[in-house]
Amino acid sequence: MTNLKxxxxxxxxxxxxxxxxxxxxxxxASTNFGSEPNTQVSLVDAAMPGMLPVxxxxxxxxxxxxxxxxxxxxxKFSVFDRKNYFYPDLPQGYQISQFSQxxxxxxxxxxxxxxxxxxxxxxxxxxxxxxxxxxxxDIEPSKSYIDLNRSGxxxxxxxxxPDIRSSEEAQEYVKKLxxxxxxxxxxxxxxxxxxxxxxxxxxxxKKKFQSRSLLGENILSELGTRCExxxxxxxxxxGQAIDYEFRRQFDVINSGNEIIQETRLFDEKKGETRPMRSxxxxxxxxxxxxxxxxxxxIDEEWIDKIKKNLPELPDIKKENLINQYKISSYDAAIxxxxxxxxxxxxxxxxxNKKRNAKNVVNWIIGELFALLNKNNLDIKDSPIKAEExxxxxxxxxxxxxxxxxxxNVFDEMFKTxxxxxxxxxxxxxxxxxxxxxxxxxxxxxxxxxKDKVDEYKSGKEKLFGFFVGQVxxxxxxxxxxGIVNEILKKKLAN
Amino acid sequence: MDIDKKLVKKIANLSKINIExxxxxxxxxxxxxxxxxxxxxxxxxxKNISPTTNPSDIKIPFRKDEIxxxxxxxxxxxxxxxHKGGYFIVPKVIE
Numbered sequence: 404m405t406n407l408k409x410x411x412x413x414x415x416x417x418x419x420x421x422x423x424x425x426x427x428x429x430x431x432a433s434t435n436f437g438s439e440p441n442t443q444v445s446l447v448d449a450a451m452p453g454m455l456p457v458x459x460x461x462x463x464x465x466x467x468x469x470x471x472x473x474x475x476x477x478x479k480f481s482v483f484d485r486k487n488y489f490y491p492d493l494p495q496g497y498q499i500s501q502f503s504q505x506x507x508x509x510x511x512x513x514x515x516x517x518x519x520x521x522x523x524x525x526x527x528x529x530x531x532x533x534x535x536x537x538x539x540x541d542i543e544p545s546k547s548y549i550d551l552n553r554s555g556x557x558x559x560x561x562x563x564x565p566d567i568r569s570s571e572e573a574q575e576y577v578k579k580l581x582x583x584x585x586x587x588x589x590x591x592x593x594x595x596x597x598x599x600x601x602x603x604x605x606x607x608x609k610k611k612f613q614s615r616s617l618l619g620e621n622i623l624s625e626l627g628t629r630c631e632x633x634x635x636x637x638x639x640x641x642g643q644a645i646d647y648e649f650r651r652q653f654d655v656i657n658s659g660n661e662i663i664q665e666t667r668l669f670d671e672k673k674g675e676t677r678p679m680r681s682x683x684x685x686x687x688x689x690x691x692x693x694x695x696x697x698x699x700x701i702d703e704e705w706i707d708k709i710k711k712n713l714p715e716l717p718d719i720k721k722e723n724l725i726n727q728y729k730i731s732s733y734d735a736a737i738x739x740x741x742x743x744x745x746x747x748x749x750x751x752x753x754x755n756k757k758r759n760a761k762n763v764v765n766w767i768i769g770e771l772f773a774l775l776n777k778n779n780l781d782i783k784d785s786p787i788k789a790e791e792x793x794x795x796x797x798x799x800x801x802x803x804x805x806x807x808x809x810x811n812v813f814d815e816m817f818k819t820x821x822x823x824x825x826x827x828x829x830x831x832x833x834x835x836x837x838x839x840x841x842x843x844x845x846x847x848x849x850x851x852x853k854d855k856v857d858e859y860k861s862g863k864e865k866l867f868g869f870f871v872g873q874v875x876x877x878x879x880x881x882x883x884x885g886i887v888n889e890i891l892k893k894k895l896a897n
Numbered sequence: 898m899d900i901d902k903k904l905v906k907k908i909a910n911l912s913k914i915n916i917e918x919x920x921x922x923x924x925x926x927x928x929x930x931x932x933x934x935x936x937x938x939x940x941x942x943x944k945n946i947s948p949t950t951n952p953s954d955i956k957i958p959f960r961k962d963e964i965x966x967x968x969x970x971x972x973x974x975x976x977x978x979x980h981k982g983g984y985f986i987v988p989k990v991i992e
Contacts, residue, residue, distance in 0.1 A: 424962050425962050425963065425964050426960075426962050426963060426964050426965070426966075430966055431960065431963060431964060431965040431966035431967075432964070432966045432967035433964045433967055439970070439983055440970075440982070440983035440984050441970045441973050441974060441983050441984065441985070442967060442968055442970050442983070443967040443968075444967055444969070444970070444973045445966035445967050445969070446966075446969075446972075446973075447966075448967075449973050457958055457959075457960045458957060458958075458959060458960060459959075459960050459961075459962050460959035460960060460961065460962065461961075461962035462962070463959070482950045487911075489911075489913065490990070491985070491987040491990055504950075538990065539984070540989065540990075540991055542984075543986075544989070545988070545989050546979075546986050546987065546988065546989055547986070547987050547988070547989050547990050547991075548981075548982075548984035548985070548986055549984055549985035549986070549987060550983070550984055550985075551973070551985070687907075687911060689911070692950040692951065694951070696951075696957060697950075697951045697953065697955050697956060697957040698950050698951060698957065699957055700956065700957070
């Protein structure tokens with residue numbers, strides 16, 4: 404018998420990212436999502452005899468951009484191959500892909516983990532290929548319906564090294580990859596619409612310290628038999644599928660059996676993986692260079708030009724945030740994880756130079772994100788706009804309202820989409836900072852509670868909080884707590 | 898390289914060609930002959946020659962990213978044995 408915690412997963416991910424382009428990879432039909440079936444199909448996409456593919460220059464540029472974003476080597480010479488398989492949503496009978504000579508070679512991305520550490524995950528390659536059409540199986544019991552609108556749209560298949568060791572790392576990898584793709588604008592990363600799809604290759608093995616044989620030789624490089632999990636189409640599913648598969652493979656090995664190399668399907672509803680009915684001969688792809696397409700040659704100048712014009716990437720933006728605003732690496736990582744987060748932050752911070760970056764970050768990450776998550780909203784749809792949150796922060800800063808009152812105003816802003824100024828005025832939440840006014844209030848409270856004042860003076864100092872509470876009650880929380888404390892202390896000392 | 902009956906059946910299946918059982922032997926022989934003839938090429942020393950992926954000197958032509966095609970649904974579906982609601986209809990395939 405062996406213990407689950409002595410084992411680790413070895414994971415490699417294949418991500419299919421749909422390239423943002425107006426027209427398809429090898430035809431001039433539109434790539435628009437959700438159009439009427441078969442309205443975005445050219446004779447090339449339908450594989451009519453005699454049609455020839457002509458490559459979309461922008462799609463090549465998008466692949467190069469992505470390669471640069473992944474710190475990867477751009478191959479100046481690459482080749483398109485035919486990957487042969489038989490399926491009705493693939494009218495050509497083959498997919499034009501890149502096999503032995505892809506457009507982008509080795510690279511890496513860096514992921515941030517919950518424990519504060521970061522890790523490099525290697526990228527094996529990125530290649531260009533055509534997407535297939537879409538099959539609909541549930542309209543008629545004995546028929547499948549085929550829509551070729553997606554057929555021929557450009558995809559980037561991005562393959563990672565088997566460097567990933569846990570479901571958390573896998574999720575962070577996909578999040579980071581998605582954020583890079585969005586920053587540079589090469590894929591919208593929308594997993595629901597299928598523009599980012601993920602296959603998980605996973606095997607398990609004993610952890611390092613367990614894996615030394617008696618002779619002391621290192622056998623940790625040994626990999627277990629792997630399974631490929633398809634249809635893992637959300638960040639949540641990636642985590643679930645990996646955790647399930649880890650447990651399953653462990654149980655198989657622990658009961659003395661062997662893992663069979665197979666393709667498995669993730670069932671989102673049940674949260675489990677099961678073997679796919681194997682397509683006969685499915686894996687005999689018979690790759691060969693596509694005779695319709697000469698090799699793709701890219702010159703240095705083009706690559707340099709792309710490098711020069713590449714937008715700021717999340718890692719660099721993160722460094723800049725830390726250096727410029729002295730916020731923590733953790734906070735910076737959260738901000739840059741989504742381009743919209745950074746834009747929100749930038750808008751507030753540049754809206755008024757006096758705003759304190761740490762305060763702004765706390766309000767965004769601590770308060771706003773909590774409410775957005777609770778209401779299942781994206782920051783783009785936030786009821787509180789950046790300018791308004793900025794105003795609220797200014798009101799705290801200039802002592803118009805206290806921090807505590809600000810929280811109430813914030814909740815109210817989220818609910819009613821009103822400006823902070825209107826809420827503060829309407830509800831009379833303006834902070835009382837007039838020392839005279841506060842002093843007379845304190846006198847009133849002390850006069851009404853003479854017995855408590857005596858108790859306090861005879862040593863029951865805990866009652867200090869009671870007096871503060873009374874003053875706050877009188878003012879519905881709008882008295883400046885610092886001034887209240889200060890005057891109260893003076894008065895009670897007499 | 899010898900092509901046996903099993904391989905002939907596999908190739909036929911991958912090519913979606915129906916072969917009668919009685920012809921399998923014949924095809925095995927024919928294909929073996931073709932392959933061994935082509936195998937003569939193996940005698941050429943190619944150690945210092947990089948693989949040719951395309952015999953022509955043509956540079957790959959690029960296309961601008963413009964929508965200039967599609968919207969010909971009727972043409973696309975015209976020869977389909979069965980179609981409905983804009984979809985091609987085929988015998989049920991799942992997975």
